[in-house]
Amino acid sequence: MSNRQEHFGDRLAEQAGGVGGVQTATVGFPVGESLAGAPDLVAEPEARSQWSYVRMRFFRHKLAVGSLVVLILIAIVGIFAPQIAPYGFDELDLENSTASPTLEDWHLFGTDLLGRDYLSRVLYGIRTSLWVAVFVAVLATAVGTAVGAVAGYYSGTVDNLLMRLTDLILTLPGLAVLLTASVYFGSGDPLKIGIILALLFWTAVARIVRGLFLSLREKEFVEAAKAAGASDARIILRHMLPNCVGPIVVFMTLIVAAAILVEAALSFLGFGIQPPNAALGKLIADGQSGGLDLWWLVTFPGLVILLIALCVNFVGDGLRDALDPTQRRMRA
Amino acid sequence: MLSYVIRRLLYSIVVLFAASFLVFTFVSVSGDPLAALRVTPDYDPNTIKRIEDAKHLNDPIPVRYAYWVKDAVTDQFGTTLLGDRPIMPDLWRVMKNTLQLVFIAELLALLVGVGIGVLSALKQYSFFDYSATTFSFLGLAMPVFWLALMLQVGVVLVYEATGTRLFPITSLSSVDPGGGVDFLIDRAHHLVLPVVVLMVASMATYSRYMRASMLEVVNSDYVRTARAKGVAERRVTMKHAFRNALIPLVTLAALNFGTLLGGVIVTETVFSLDGMGLYFVNALLNNDPYPVMAFLMVTAVMIIIFNLLADLAYGLLDPRVRYE
Numbered sequence: 302m303s304n305r306q307e308h309f310g311d312r313l314a315e316q317a318g319g320v321g322g323v324q325t326a327t328v329g330f331p332v333g334e335s336l337a338g339a340p341d342l343v344a345e346p347e348a349r350s351q352w353s354y355v356r357m358r359f360f361r362h363k364l365a366v367g368s369l370v371v372l373i374l375i376a377i378v379g380i381f382a383p384q385i386a387p388y389g390f391d392e393l394d395l396e397n398s399t400a401s402p403t404l405e406d407w408h409l410f411g412t413d414l415l416g417r418d419y420l421s422r423v424l425y426g427i428r429t430s431l432w433v434a435v436f437v438a439v440l441a442t443a444v445g446t447a448v449g450a451v452a453g454y455y456s457g458t459v460d461n462l463l464m465r466l467t468d469l470i471l472t473l474p475g476l477a478v479l480l481t482a483s484v485y486f487g488s489g490d491p492l493k494i495g496i497i498l499a500l501l502f503w504t505a506v507a508r509i510v511r512g513l514f515l516s517l518r519e520k521e522f523v524e525a526a527k528a529a530g531a532s533d534a535r536i537i538l539r540h541m542l543p544n545c546v547g548p549i550v551v552f553m554t555l556i557v558a559a560a561i562l563v564e565a566a567l568s569f570l571g572f573g574i575q576p577p578n579a580a581l582g583k584l585i586a587d588g589q590s591g592g593l594d595l596w597w598l599v600t601f602p603g604l605v606i607l608l609i610a611l612c613v614n615f616v617g618d619g620l621r622d623a624l625d626p627t628q629r630r631m632r633a
Numbered sequence: 634m635l636s637y638v639i640r641r642l643l644y645s646i647v648v649l650f651a652a653s654f655l656v657f658t659f660v661s662v663s664g665d666p667l668a669a670l671r672v673t674p675d676y677d678p679n680t681i682k683r684i685e686d687a688k689h690l691n692d693p694i695p696v697r698y699a700y701w702v703k704d705a706v707t708d709q710f711g712t713t714l715l716g717d718r719p720i721m722p723d724l725w726r727v728m729k730n731t732l733q734l735v736f737i738a739e740l741l742a743l744l745v746g747v748g749i750g751v752l753s754a755l756k757q758y759s760f761f762d763y764s765a766t767t768f769s770f771l772g773l774a775m776p777v778f779w780l781a782l783m784l785q786v787g788v789v790l791v792y793e794a795t796g797t798r799l800f801p802i803t804s805l806s807s808v809d810p811g812g813g814v815d816f817l818i819d820r821a822h823h824l825v826l827p828v829v830v831l832m833v834a835s836m837a838t839y840s841r842y843m844r845a846s847m848l849e850v851v852n853s854d855y856v857r858t859a860r861a862k863g864v865a866e867r868r869v870t871m872k873h874a875f876r877n878a879l880i881p882l883v884t885l886a887a888l889n890f891g892t893l894l895g896g897v898i899v900t901e902t903v904f905s906l907d908g909m910g911l912y913f914v915n916a917l918l919n920n921d922p923y924p925v926m927a928f929l930m931v932t933a934v935m936i937i938i939f940n941l942l943a944d945l946a947y948g949l950l951d952p953r954v955r956y957e
Contacts, residue, residue: 465651471940472652474932476895477913481656481925484917485663558774565776566899570914582776589782593789600786603779610774 358623365619368612375609379427386421390579393417402597411597413588423602425579430561431609433495433574437560440499442553445506446545450537452507453514463511467504475501479563480572487567489575498563502556509552513545547624554617558610565606581606638945645937649930653705656929657698660922666690666714669920687716688923701926710927720927723912728931730805731897731908734824738831739893743886746836750843751875754851765840772837777896781830781903788826800826803905827904831896835889842885847878880950887943891936 360366378385387407388394394416402411410419452460482497517523518541526536567573568582575583581602588598667684670676685691689700704711709721753762785802792798801807801823810819850856851874859873860866898910905911909928916924948954 468648469652469655471891472648472933472936473656473929474891474894474936476898477929477932480898480914480917481660481929484920485660562774562776566778566895569776569778570899570902572917582778585779585782593782593786594793596786596790599779599782603776603783606776606779607771607774610776611770614770614774 355623359619362619362622364615365622368615368619372609372612372616375427375605375612376431378424379431382421382424382428386418386424388418388421390422390425391417391577392421399591399595402601410601411595413595413598414591419584419588419598419601422579422584423581423605426581426584426602427605427609429491429574429579430564430568430581430606433491433498433564433580434557434561434609436492436495437498437502437564438553438556440495441502441556442506442549444499445503446510446542446549448503449507449510450514450542450545453511454518454533454537454541456515460511463504463507467508470501470504476563476566479567480570483567483572487572489573489578491574491578491580494564494567494573498560502560506549506552506556509548510545513548514541517541517544547621551617551621551624554613554620558613558617561606561609561613634948638941641941641944645941649933649937652933653702653926653930654698656926657701658694660926661694661697666920666922684714684716688714705927705930710930711923713923714921720924724909724924724927724931727907727909727912730906731901731910734827734831734900734906734908735893735897737824738828739835739886739889741828742832742835742839743882745832746839747843747879747882749836749840751847751878753840753844754847754878755870757848762844765844769837769841772833775833777830777834778899778903780833781826781900784826784830785903802826805906805908827900827906830900830903831893834896835893838889839882839885843878843882846881847874850874850878880947883946883950884943887939890939891932894932894936 394412396416397406397408397412398414398416400408400412400416402409407420408418410423412418448459448463452463479497479501482500483494487494487497523536523540526540531540564573564580565582565585568575568580569586571583571586573582574580584602585599588595588602591598593599665671667681667690670681670684689697692700701711709719710724712719749765753765756762788799788802805820805823806816807819807823810816851870856869856873859869864873894910897908898913900906901908901910902914909932913925913928916928
């Protein structure tokens with residue numbers, strides 16, 4: 302009997318949580334529209350999940366959708382760099398050195414002092430840099446969410462430790478710490494550089510998730526779940542976390558953009574990813590060493606970084622509008 | 634309020650010590666700073682022995698840390714690894730140059746950023762608003778070092794085409810800068826490009842933030858009340874809205890200081906300016922942990938001071954804030 306009651310209460314709590322979620326999701330959704338076309342008013346309106354609303358809102362955001370398409374194209378080009386690139390990453394062609402951008406022989410981005418084709422080098426660079434940025438975002442978000450959830454839910458020692466650690470990290474200049482860490486522990490390896498970057502970024506995620514959990518903890522559906530006897534793990538994973546997905550996803554995209562810029566700066570200064578691994582920042586540094594009148598060696602890798610960061614930011618913006626309609630900024 | 638400041642300062646000192654221990658262990662566990670020296674064929678073993686003794690390299694880490702703190706406090710961070718150069722005189726020199734650059738850039742970024750933000754908010758959804766938004770998105774997505782390089786490329790290409798050098802692209806002064814006004818003009822000329830590079834990201838942040846803050850205030854009740862009372866529109870905007878919208882920017886500007894230091898490292902390296910950033914990068918390249926740690930601690934102190942000032946300024950500007 303008690304078992305059944307617990308189960309029932311739990312489901313009730315889940316429904317309460319679900320209702321809370323849908324309520325926020327439907328703000329701003331024109332209800333009249335969905336009913337206008339219905340032939341029979343008594344018929345139940347088509348049930349849509351919260352995610353289908355999110356998808357709808359996201360696809361209305363043209364800039365974000367366009368950016369997503371561009372990003373996917375860039376990612377595909379990067380992933381298939383070995384198949385697509387017209388030349389090898391380190392393929393020398395001394396007779397064709399310092400060619401400015403030309404359609405001839407596919408040197409669209411020109412060649413450097415050793416005749417290496419910069420289009421091919423950039424493609425390989427995208428492969429590494431994008432991989433590192435995504436890796437950083439996933440790792441930092443996973444660790445940050447776990448720590449932030451525990452800190453926000455129990456708000457005891459973990460919370461105290463987290464906040465003190467955040468104070469500590471905010472005291473030191475970020476890029477300088479990353480540079481020092483990469484010199485001593487990075488050894489030019491993309492995986493290690495990624496881990497170092499994630500070590501810096503996770504605290505920001507943890508702070509945000511902690512804040513969300515602190516406010517969610519006081520909500521009725523959490524109380525209901527608790528009263529029904531749901532375990533802490535179940536409350537955190539089933540009831541609270543799904544309500545934080547929006548902000549977490551948005552923040553994750555922001556980390557991708559930040560990570561790609563920071564990794565480029567590290568690699569440019571010579572402390573980040575190093576040959577034989579390609580990285581866009583390193584390509585710019587190499588290009589610069591050939592003299593600035595070979596402008597294409599500096600310009601194109603940088604343009605690609607700019608394009609990726611810009612598109613990621615736009616996608617993040619679209620996601621924020623889609624996931625959090627109460628905070629939607631008005632557009633003309 | 635005094636007790637608040639004292640409590641904050643005490644807490645800052647604790648944080649600073651924690652940070653220093655973290656920085657020290659993290660730099661010292663990462664290997665032997667003399668490794669490169671040991672494999673140099675013509676290096677005197679006595680020199681290595683002397684450095685090991687002077688820097689206590691063979692002691693356990695907590696002991697080394699204690700020696701380092703003693704050096705930092707009583708002897709201004711002591712000397713470089715080889716012991717041939719005291720750190721602080723160099724650091725003071727580069728700090729002066731960097732602060733000059735940072736303050737000019739920060740001041741201009743605030744002025745322009747706030748101006749753009751206010752105009753964007755007042756003329757929401759206008760052509761100006763959209764262009765400002767586009768530029769700030771670009772500014773935030775642009776790698777700082779790349780912008781610096783592109784400006785340099787521009788100067789080089791113009792020079793090759795026309796023979797005129799618009800701006801110097803390296804160092805802080807000409808070889809013979811002259812004195813007095815000539816020196817100032819020469820310095821200003823050298824600082825133009827670095828300041829622009831350093832400004833862009835901050836300016837983008839400030840204008841976005843100011844726009845949001847101003848929009849929020851403009852739609853608030855007390856501004857509507859002021860209008861309803863018949864206060865002139867100009868006075869409503871400037872006195873009621875603008876001044877209140879400015880308050881959150883104080884915190885943002887102080888928190889931005891740490892980010893700005895990152896920009897300084899990159900900008901000074903690209904333009905080879907004799908500032909803290911280049912000093913730090915060179916120390917890293919030389920594999921000398923002592924200037925690296927000194928740099929990290931000095932910047933940490935600067936960041937703590939800025940955050941404290943921002944908190945206090947916030948209280949002065951917004952009377953609702955109470956220090957507990």
